[in-house]
Amino acid sequence: MLIAVTAKSADPNSEVEPRFGRAPYFQIIDTESDEIKVVENSENVNAMQGAGIQAAESLANTNADVLLTGHCGPKAFHTLKTAGIRIVVGVDGAVKEAVERFKNNEYEYAASPDVESHW
Amino acid sequence: MRIAIASGKGGTGKTTVAVNLASLMSETNSGLYYVDCDVEEPNGHLFLNPEVTAKRPLFLPKPSINEELCDGCGECKVICQYNALALIGEKVLVFPELCHSCGGCTLACTRDAITEVPHEIGSIFEGKAGELMYAGGELKIGIPSAVPLIKEVKSMVPNMDDAILDAPAGTSCPVIETVRGADYVLLVTEPTPFGLNDLKIAVETVRLLGLPFGVVINRAGMRDEKTNGYCEEEGIKILSEIPNDRKAAEVYSRGQMLYTGIPGFRKYFKELFLKLTAEIESLTEKSTVI
Structure with missing residues (x-):
C-alpha cells in the first residue's frame, strides 16, 4: 500500500504539512518495503488558484492509495475521490509517526472535506 | 472624458x-x-x-466534456492556465468556478469533445x-x-x-x-x-x-x-x-x-x-x- 503524507521538507524526519494543495512535498511511503519516494509540489505552492486540484492530480499519478494530511478542501477532495485515493485529515506531528499511527489503525478516513475553498 | x-x-x-x-x-x-x-x-x-x-x-461560456468522445489525452488540461481542469486517469474533471472562459480547452481538444455551455454570472x-x-x-x-x-x-x-x-x-x-x-x-x-x-x-x-x-x-x-x-x-x-x-x-x-x-x-x-x-x-x- 502507498501512503502519501504532506510534508514540510524532503527529509525523512520532516513534520507533516497541514495544507494539502500548497504542501511543499509529498512523501510517498510503501508500507511493504518502507521505501520513501519524495514528490516535490513546488509548482502548486505558488499557484494562482486550483493548487489542491493539481496536487490531487499529481498524487493520482503516483498511484498513492491513501493521503494523510492536515486539511483538505472541497475541490481537492472531489479530485482525490475520483482518483480513488482515501483521505485522512487532522494529521500532525512527524511524518514517520503519522505513518506508524496509520498502520496501527489510529485514524479514520474523512467522509467530507474539512475546510472550505481557499482555506 | x-x-x-x-x-x-x-x-x-x-x-x-x-x-x-x-x-x-x-x-x-x-x-x-x-x-x-x-x-x-x-x-x-x-x-x-x-x-x-x-x-x-x-453569460460566460464554460467547458462541458462529452465523455463518449473524450479519450483522456489531456491536451485541454495542459493549455488551461487557471487549473480549472484535472485529468484523473482518462477522466477530465471541470471546475467551472476556476474557469476564465478563455476557450483554450475547446480549441485544444482534438476530438471535439468539449462544448461551451453558457453560465449566468450576473445582470x-x-x-x-x-x-x-x-x-x-x-x-x-x-x-x-x-x-x-x-x-x-x-x-x-x-x-x-x-x-x-x-x-x-x-x-x-x-x-x-x-x-x-x-x-x-x-x-x-x-x-x-x-x-x-x-x-x-x-x-x-x-x-x-x-x-x-x-x-x-x-x-x-x-x-x-x-x-x-x-x-x-x-x-x-x-x-x-x-x-x-x-x-x-x-x-x-x-x-x-x-x-x-x-x-x-x-x-x-x-x-x-x-x-x-x-x-x-x-x-x-x-x-x-x-
Missing part, C-alpha cells in the same frame, strides 16, 4: 462623490453616464433612483435618472470574478460619451478593470490612519497604470493633517476637501444628495467639477504639445 472614482479603503465616500458629481455635472452635460462598476455591492442607484429601462443577464442594467444616464450591474452571489461583468457594464457607454465610473473598494482586479482607459482617476480618502494607508496603496496602483489622478479628502477637518502632508510631499493635487459634517451623514442615510440636501455643500462639488475639468484640459494640452 472618463473619470473613475476609486479609493483603496472602503467607506471613504466614493459613491457619495460619484453620484453628487455625476448628478451636478448632468445639469450642464446631458448624455453624461454614471456607471456603477461596484457590481458586488452596487448602491449608486439608492441615491440616483434611476428608472431602469433595460435589464439583461450576462446588467441601463436606465436614466433625470438627465443622467445610468449603467450598472449586479454579480450573482457566489460568482468569483466581477471583472467580466464590469467590462460589460463599461461597454454600455458609447465610445464618445462622457462618464463617471464608480469603482469598488480596494486595489484588486475589479478596480483595475474599472479605471482602465479612464482619462482621470479621483481617489477619495478620509483623514484617518486607515484612509491614508489605503490611499498610499491606491496611489501606487494608479501610478503603475500610468493614469493621471488627484485626491478628494472627504470628512475633512478631523484633525489628522497627515493626509494633506502626504499629498504635499508626493506632489499630489487635492481637488476638493468635503468637510466632516453630521448633516452629511443624515442626508446620506436618507439616500439624498449632499449637494442639494445641505445648504452650502453645492460649492464643494462645483469646485471639484471645475478643478477636475481644468486638470483634464491641462493634461490634454500637454499631450497635444508632445
Whole structure:
C-alpha cells in the first residue's frame, strides 16, 4: 500500500504539512518495503488558484492509495475521490509517526472535506 | 472624458462623490453616464433612483466534456492556465468556478469533445435618472470574478460619451478593470490612519497604470493633517476637501444628495467639477504639445 503524507521538507524526519494543495512535498511511503519516494509540489505552492486540484492530480499519478494530511478542501477532495485515493485529515506531528499511527489503525478516513475553498 | 472614482479603503465616500458629481455635472452635460462598476455591492442607484429601462443577464461560456468522445489525452488540461481542469486517469474533471472562459480547452481538444455551455454570472442594467444616464450591474452571489461583468457594464457607454465610473473598494482586479482607459482617476480618502494607508496603496496602483489622478479628502477637518502632508510631499493635487459634517451623514442615510440636501455643500462639488475639468484640459494640452 502507498501512503502519501504532506510534508514540510524532503527529509525523512520532516513534520507533516497541514495544507494539502500548497504542501511543499509529498512523501510517498510503501508500507511493504518502507521505501520513501519524495514528490516535490513546488509548482502548486505558488499557484494562482486550483493548487489542491493539481496536487490531487499529481498524487493520482503516483498511484498513492491513501493521503494523510492536515486539511483538505472541497475541490481537492472531489479530485482525490475520483482518483480513488482515501483521505485522512487532522494529521500532525512527524511524518514517520503519522505513518506508524496509520498502520496501527489510529485514524479514520474523512467522509467530507474539512475546510472550505481557499482555506 | 472618463473619470473613475476609486479609493483603496472602503467607506471613504466614493459613491457619495460619484453620484453628487455625476448628478451636478448632468445639469450642464446631458448624455453624461454614471456607471456603477461596484457590481458586488452596487448602491449608486439608492441615491440616483434611476428608472431602469433595460435589464439583461450576462453569460460566460464554460467547458462541458462529452465523455463518449473524450479519450483522456489531456491536451485541454495542459493549455488551461487557471487549473480549472484535472485529468484523473482518462477522466477530465471541470471546475467551472476556476474557469476564465478563455476557450483554450475547446480549441485544444482534438476530438471535439468539449462544448461551451453558457453560465449566468450576473445582470446588467441601463436606465436614466433625470438627465443622467445610468449603467450598472449586479454579480450573482457566489460568482468569483466581477471583472467580466464590469467590462460589460463599461461597454454600455458609447465610445464618445462622457462618464463617471464608480469603482469598488480596494486595489484588486475589479478596480483595475474599472479605471482602465479612464482619462482621470479621483481617489477619495478620509483623514484617518486607515484612509491614508489605503490611499498610499491606491496611489501606487494608479501610478503603475500610468493614469493621471488627484485626491478628494472627504470628512475633512478631523484633525489628522497627515493626509494633506502626504499629498504635499508626493506632489499630489487635492481637488476638493468635503468637510466632516453630521448633516452629511443624515442626508446620506436618507439616500439624498449632499449637494442639494445641505445648504452650502453645492460649492464643494462645483469646485471639484471645475478643478477636475481644468486638470483634464491641462493634461490634454500637454499631450497635444508632445
